[in-house]
Amino acid sequence: MAPRGQLLSRSLDTPRLVVRTSQATQRTYSTAEPAPIVKNPLKPRKGGDLGSHLPKHVIPADAYIPAYPYGDHTLFKQANHGLYGLQMIHFGNNVSEKTNTKTRRYWKPNVIKKSLYSVALKKRIKLRITSQVLKTMDREGGLDRYLLRDNENRVKELGPLGWALRWTLMQRPEIRDKMRAEAAALGVDQATIDAQWPTQQMLAEQRTSARSLVKASELIPQAYEEAEEGGGEEDDKIISPLTKREKLVAHAAGPEYDKAIKAAQRYLGRENVETEEDGIKLAFIREKERKMAAESLKQKFADRLKDQFSDHDVAETRKRFNLPAELPDEKVRTIAYNQSRRQQIEEMGSYDAWRDKMDAEKLSSRQIRQNPQTQAEYREEYMAAIAEAEGAATNESLPHDKRRFLEYAIIKANIAIKAKNSGGKIAYINMMIERTRQPKNVSLRTLSRKAAAQQEDGSDAWASLVQVSSKHPEGRQNM
Incomplete structure (x- = not known):
């Protein structure tokens, strides 16, 4: 056969289409349960991807x-x-x-x-x-x-x-x-x-330690840092190294100033006080009440986590995140709570939507403070507390401990007001350190003991006692 015929014959040997009858193509139905559907990890979330994709x-x-x-x-x-x-x-x-x-x-x-x-x-x-x-x-x-x-x-x-x-x-x-x-x-x-x-726990500990180091560095006054680095131009301007007591004062003054300023802004926002200065005074006066309230809220939160997450949930959280055995159960419950909150935010779609939902749930409790009558009562009570603290130095009817606390609170409030207008937290720390370096007024009890001892020696020391006792009480703020 010619080559053309061979090619033609080979081209005709192609496989033909298989034609099935309608009976063979009928769909069969089975009563068995279908195989479980495997979730596709590449499938987008329900509702589509949220936010911008750039x-x-x-x-x-x-x-x-x-x-x-x-x-x-x-x-x-x-x-x-x-x-x-x-x-x-x-x-x-x-x-x-x-x-x-x-x-x-x-x-x-x-x-x-x-x-x-x-x-x-x-x-x-x-x-x-x-x-x-x-x-x-x-x-x-x-x-x-x-x-x-x-x-x-x-x-x-x-x-x-x-x-x-x-x-x-x-x-x-x-x-x-x-x-x-x-x-x-x-x-x-x-x-x-x-x-x-x-792990997440290690990163949280690193952030906590970093924040503590930053706070510790901010609490040291600028002048003291310049003295250590030799940055001062004149020797008489360099502050001498801090003593142990002054370092304790410096480390306590920074957080104290921040908490007082935040509390004053809250009081001013709620219209409990007229000016920010009154808010700062009220913050130092109600320092013990705010501390007790914070501890109470912390304890309520711990009790709520204990009721919400059982011991089985704690064990599951430890196993899931491979947490160390020495980590307390309270910390593990906090981690479980943060995970559940993150899941709620993802279900809501965004943090703002979740925050709006939480604010709506707390609206009923906040309406008590938003009541005009209750607001006026709070304002009247707080203004009376400020007036009582400002006159505590001359009010002999107050108990001794309360009188000393109110006097010291007004002193710190005045220093904070002055520092806020001059330099903020660093200025407040410097002023508190300078206050510790000022010579203290001797109490009447100490002076009377010295006078009795000097009287036995034949010297006259009661004149100084009379002179000190005749001073105005405002001049004996540190007594």
Whole structure:
């Protein structure tokens, strides 16, 4: 057979379509229960992704992200704002076949705008990404696996934006737990694991210690810091080193000033006082009441957590977050409460919506203070307390302890008012230290003992006693 006939015969040997009868294509129905549906982790949340999807909104603005080890791109700068996989613009020539003429040209990477879903962040992220990186991402199984792959070449491909997204993913608790487990399986020592991938509890302790260090540094007066560093220009302006008592005063004065200012703003916002100065005086006068109220609220919160989370819930929380055994149950219940609150915020859609719901639930209790009649009663009571404290120095009917407390409260309030107008908390600390360095007035009891001892020696010391006792009580504020 001729070649044409052979090709024709081979082309006719194609498999034919299989035609089924209608009886064979009938759908059969079974009474057995269907197989359980496996939840797709890549499926978006109910209601769609919340918030903006751009990287600048996904990456926290206040997050501390280490510097990218390979620096920004200087030749192809738009690669700093997307996932380009080290691809950049290339230059070359078009060469003519006949005349071998070269014409300058360039090649740009195939950059597309793509919305990629992150399982850890539970959000779609809009990115500028090249087709080559997209193929690599599909081969590896998604955006998270592409960003978290532990490879030097992969880190080079990420660029500054990919590095920031990688660091954001690594802050998720589930990612940290996964990395801790992988490092432990590889035989890495526990100290290195804790330093590289700390748990949520470790991060909370680090933030607490950092805040305490910042507060301690702020409590030391500026003049004392200049004296230690040798920054003073003249020797007579340098404050001498603080004694142990002065350091205790300095460390207690800072939080005391902050609490008083916040309480004064609350009193002024509730219209319990007329001016902010009266609010500061009332804050120092009612210092014990506010402390007792804070302790009562703390105890009520602890009792509520104890009723809400049983011992079984505490054990489940310890197992879930791999918490140490020496951590108290109260701390574990607090962690469980924070997790439940975070879940409520996610269900509500945003923190503002959850906050509005909580405010609506507390509105009934707040309406008691918003009542005009009750508000007037509170204002009258507080103004009477301020008037009583200002006249405590001359009021002999008050008990001795209450009189001393009110006198000292008015003194601290006046110092706080003066410090607020001059320099704030640092000025208040400096004034309190200067007050401790002032010579104290000797009490009548001490002076009478000295006078009795001097009378036995034959000297006349009662004249000084009469002179001191005849002074106005305002001149003996420290007695």
